[in-house]
Amino acid sequence: MIHYEKFTLENGLTVLFHKDTTTPMAVVNTLYDVGARDEDESKTGFAHLFEHLMFGGSVNIPEFDTPLQNAGGENNAFTSNDITNYYDVVPAQNLETALWLESDRMLSLAFTPKSLEVQRNVVIEEFKQRYLNQPYGDVWLQLRPLAYHVHPYKWATIGKEIRHIEEATMEDVKTFFKKYYTPSNAILCIAGDFELEEVKKQVEKWYGDIPSGHKYARMLKKEPDQAEFREKIIEREVPVDAFYYAFKMPERKNPDYYVADVLSDALGRDKSSRLYKRLKKELELVSEVSAYITGSLDEGLLIISGRLSNGVSFEQLDEELWKILNDLQRHKIGEDELKRLMIKIRTAKEFQEQGLLNRAMNLCLFELLGDANGINEEALIYEKITSGDLLRISRQILRKTNCSLLKVQAVKK
Amino acid sequence: MIDRKNAPSIQGIASINFEKPLVFDITKGNHLFCMTNVQNETAKFELYFDAGSIYGGTETASVVNALLLSGTKDKTSIQINTEIDELGGFLEQGVSMENAVFTVYALRENILPIARIVRDAIENCVFDTRELEQSINSRKQKLRVNMEKVSVLAQRSFRQRFFNSSEKYSRVTNPEDLDFITQEELMQFHQQHYLKGLKKMVLVGNFSQSEIDSFMDVFGAWASEETPTFETGFENIKGYAHLEKKDALQTAIRIGRHLFNKTHEDYSDFLVLNTIIGDYFGSRLMRNIREDKGYTYGIGSMVSEMEHSGYFMIGTEVGKEVKDQALAEIKYELDKLKTKLVPQDELDLVKNYMLGQLLKSADGPYSMMDLFLSVEQHGLNMDFYNQVIHSINAVTPERIKELANKYLNWDDFTIVTAG
Numbered sequence: 001m002i003h004y005e006k007f008t009l010e011n012g013l014t015v016l017f018h019k020d021t022t023t024p025m026a027v028v029n030t031l032y033d034v035g036a037r038d039e040d041e042s043k044t045g046f047a048h049l050f051e052h053l054m055f056g057g058s059v060n061i062p063e064f065d066t067p068l069q070n071a072g073g074e075n076n077a078f079t080s081n082d083i084t085n086y087y088d089v090v091p092a093q094n095l096e097t098a099l100w101l102e103s104d105r106m107l108s109l110a111f112t113p114k115s116l117e118v119q120r121n122v123v124i125e126e127f128k129q130r131y132l133n134q135p136y137g138d139v140w141l142q143l144r145p146l147a148y149h150v151h152p153y154k155w156a157t158i159g160k161e162i163r164h165i166e167e168a169t170m171e172d173v174k175t176f177f178k179k180y181y182t183p184s185n186a187i188l189c190i191a192g193d194f195e196l197e198e199v200k201k202q203v204e205k206w207y208g209d210i211p212s213g214h215k216y217a218r219m220l221k222k223e224p225d226q227a228e229f230r231e232k233i234i235e236r237e238v239p240v241d242a243f244y245y246a247f248k249m250p251e252r253k254n255p256d257y258y259v260a261d262v263l264s265d266a267l268g269r270d271k272s273s274r275l276y277k278r279l280k281k282e283l284e285l286v287s288e289v290s291a292y293i294t295g296s297l298d299e300g301l302l303i304i305s306g307r308l309s310n311g312v313s314f315e316q317l318d319e320e321l322w323k324i325l326n327d328l329q330r331h332k333i334g335e336d337e338l339k340r341l342m343i344k345i346r347t348a349k350e351f352q353e354q355g356l357l358n359r360a361m362n363l364c365l366f367e368l369l370g371d372a373n374g375i376n377e378e379a380l381i382y383e384k385i386t387s388g389d390l391l392r393i394s395r396q397i398l399r400k401t402n403c404s405l406l407k408v409q410a411v412k413k
Numbered sequence: 414m415i416d417r418k419n420a421p422s423i424q425g426i427a428s429i430n431f432e433k434p435l436v437f438d439i440t441k442g443n444h445l446f447c448m449t450n451v452q453n454e455t456a457k458f459e460l461y462f463d464a465g466s467i468y469g470g471t472e473t474a475s476v477v478n479a480l481l482l483s484g485t486k487d488k489t490s491i492q493i494n495t496e497i498d499e500l501g502g503f504l505e506q507g508v509s510m511e512n513a514v515f516t517v518y519a520l521r522e523n524i525l526p527i528a529r530i531v532r533d534a535i536e537n538c539v540f541d542t543r544e545l546e547q548s549i550n551s552r553k554q555k556l557r558v559n560m561e562k563v564s565v566l567a568q569r570s571f572r573q574r575f576f577n578s579s580e581k582y583s584r585v586t587n588p589e590d591l592d593f594i595t596q597e598e599l600m601q602f603h604q605q606h607y608l609k610g611l612k613k614m615v616l617v618g619n620f621s622q623s624e625i626d627s628f629m630d631v632f633g634a635w636a637s638e639e640t641p642t643f644e645t646g647f648e649n650i651k652g653y654a655h656l657e658k659k660d661a662l663q664t665a666i667r668i669g670r671h672l673f674n675k676t677h678e679d680y681s682d683f684l685v686l687n688t689i690i691g692d693y694f695g696s697r698l699m700r701n702i703r704e705d706k707g708y709t710y711g712i713g714s715m716v717s718e719m720e721h722s723g724y725f726m727i728g729t730e731v732g733k734e735v736k737d738q739a740l741a742e743i744k745y746e747l748d749k750l751k752t753k754l755v756p757q758d759e760l761d762l763v764k765n766y767m768l769g770q771l772l773k774s775a776d777g778p779y780s781m782m783d784l785f786l787s788v789e790q791h792g793l794n795m796d797f798y799n800q801v802i803h804s805i806n807a808v809t810p811e812r813i814k815e816l817a818n819k820y821l822n823w824d825d826f827t828i829v830t831a832g
Binding site for chain 1: 415418420421425429453494495498503519551554563659662693703704705732766768770776779
């Protein structure tokens with residue numbers, strides 16, 4: 001059970017406080033309800049570029065990192081298609097330094113041309129390092145537009161292409177900040193060995209006078225139901241053929257999201273999973289295979305991916321894979337198998353909650369989903385999943401007309 | 414109105430509460446360490462074997478490690494893995510040059526039964542030929558994929574040139590090497606380096622004395638009786654080498670020199686110098702090469718420790734067109750530390766940052782155990798960290814400059830680029 005207190009400032013900022021008396025550290029986690037899905041299709045990659053600019057100085061403080069490091073702290077951030085999350089971990093006695101820094105960049109940025117110029121270059125190098133200069137690195141740039149035709153999940157967080165990042169202007173930066181980086185669009189979590197009153201006082205002091213801004217209404221285009229099997233083959237100079245089967249699955253708030261998660265575990269989480277056993281160990285069709293979900297807030301994807309063994313064709317794999325998927329739609333999985341999946345989920349969650357930062361991040365995420373207490377209800381949702389649920393969701397998801405298949409064909413240089 | 418221009422006052426870290434684990438003898442010289450006081454029901458056990466990649470043929474150590482749960486005469490690998498999954502166990506296996514580690518994470522109530530399954534599987538592993546073949550084939554594929562990465566190419570070339578004086582430490586695996594591995598050599602390695610190679614056992618979790626005793630019973634018979642001999646006094650090929658990779662968009666850079674580990678008198682002060690150079694976000698290299706020039710997504714430096722030695726290394730990936738500029742800027746930053754004193758405010762910031770990070774790395778029993786293992790490896794105890802705190806607080810700009818002149822001479826470095 002993770003305890004927390006919640007309060008809201010007049011400007012709309014939601015604040016969570018999680019007390020942990022065993023740690024000498026404090027976490028300040030800030031979730032902004034903006035991600036790549038909120039971008040304009042002609043200006044993709046912007047939410048992530050913006051995350052970099054958040055470290056380029058704020059209205060009253062020339063540099064973000066230096067004072068935090070001086071207080072013995074460290075920080076980082078990440079952007080996904082759904083959210084942008086910033087965190088600071090500092091010795092508890094220096095909590096106020098983190099609040100001073102985070103509140104100032106929520107108030108306003110410095111918007112220096114130099115920062116924009118440099119971070120554009122840094123992000124372009126990141127684009128190259130992670131997506132272009134790695135074998136199979138561009139797979140997600142290809143798979144997303146295959147699986148999504150309308151919803152903004154069709155582009156990756158890093159952006160559709162480098163050109164969009166090169167073309168970002170200061171005007172874009174300012175507009176983006178004004179629209180999304182407001183107290184009413186943020187959730188703050190403070191974790192550590194403090195008293196609630198003390199936390200309230202500090203938060204009120206540093207965040208209370210930030211103008212609330214306008215809460216915008218998100219109106220994303222809904223992805224139409226997929227009604228056909230989609231397939232794309234790309235040729236790349238890689239050593240091995242690779243495959244990515246992407247199945248649409250329910251959005252995060254749907255209880256069936258959890259069922260799909262368990263289904264992906266049954267397929268390919270561990271060395272006792274169905275795909276691993278059959279495709280790798282028994283038939284030796286693949287050198288590696290796994291199944292996982294994207295964890296998206298809107299309608300997401302359940303992915304089955306892997307690499308073919310030498311001399312095996314995509315057709316051979318396809319035939320055997322569908323036998324396994326079809327079997328899941330005909331027969332309920334056994335109680336032993338379900339029990340095995342559940343104990344792994346429970347164990348993983350217990351380890352995840354070992355970390356203070358993880359707890360703070362997850363509290364913010366669940367609050368975004370509607371209620372921070374979701375963090376404590378999740379275990380029960382998993383426990384209640386039956387083999388009947390898994391059968392139902394298998395039938396719903398693991399259909400050919402719900403599938404987008406990307407094949408990476410290895411070609412010689 | 415609140416004052417947003419000036420930073421709130423900060424409080425330094427006066428002392429850190431370092432805790433030692435419980436220590437038990439497996440045999441004379443080999444120990445079991447146990448850290449309790451875990452706040453929830455998580456637990457782990459970890460086995461350290463004298464089974465690093467310097468032993469045996471190229472890749473023998475890694476293949477044996479990967480096949481530890483590949484089956485006995487009674488059970489297949491699938492059965493073994495299923496049994497462990499039924500108890501919610503998560504495994505981690507790894508081989509470094511000088512050690513091999515086998516780790517299990519699970520809920521405390523399940524971890525002893527998992528330990529027994531693991532013991533039986535390792536003890537009676539038959540190195541089934543089909544399992545071996547599968548493992549070799551997927552390793553070959555993985556290796557071929559990895560060799561497409563400039564970072565891996567640079568790292569391999571660096572290792573060859575850096576440990577040039579030692580055949581065992583400098584070797585890297587090529588896909589064709591894997592064709593020559595025999596079942597017999599694996600079994601022999603397994604017998605010698607696992608079944609008689611256990612160096613230490615590590616437990617984290619709220620274990621009772623009787624549970625600790627049970628772990629001792631389960632694995633104790635594997636305790637090593639030999640004292641391993643690790644090499645020291647490596648010589649590197651100094652100077653620059655480039656590996657061309659057609660069509661690469663980036664160039665990976667590795668720059669390093671041999672150094673020392675925690676047992677050396679300059680170690681603690683050098684850590685401060687290393688942090689200034691490239692071990693935090695505001696480091697000289699990050700500021701110059703990422704935040705000023707935008708040549709890279711990231712650049713860093715590290716001090717890496719080995720059993721009897723250690724080394725200093727800088728690593729990054731930069732745009733292919735700016736490779737030479739990046740190298741020149743790295744050299745410029747190192748030279749500047751040799752000629753100009755570090756400003757006091759920068760040094761103070763680094764001190765505060767390092768103490769904060771040390772506090773964080775002492776937060777909780779899992780982290781505390783890692784801290785302990787990192788001193789225990791060199792025959793030191795937790796007092797070492799109090800000395801580190803003292804050294805960090807005491808180090809001066811003059812001392813940093815002295816160390817820079819002693820250890821940062823460009824001509825001493827092995828420099829490799831790939832891309």
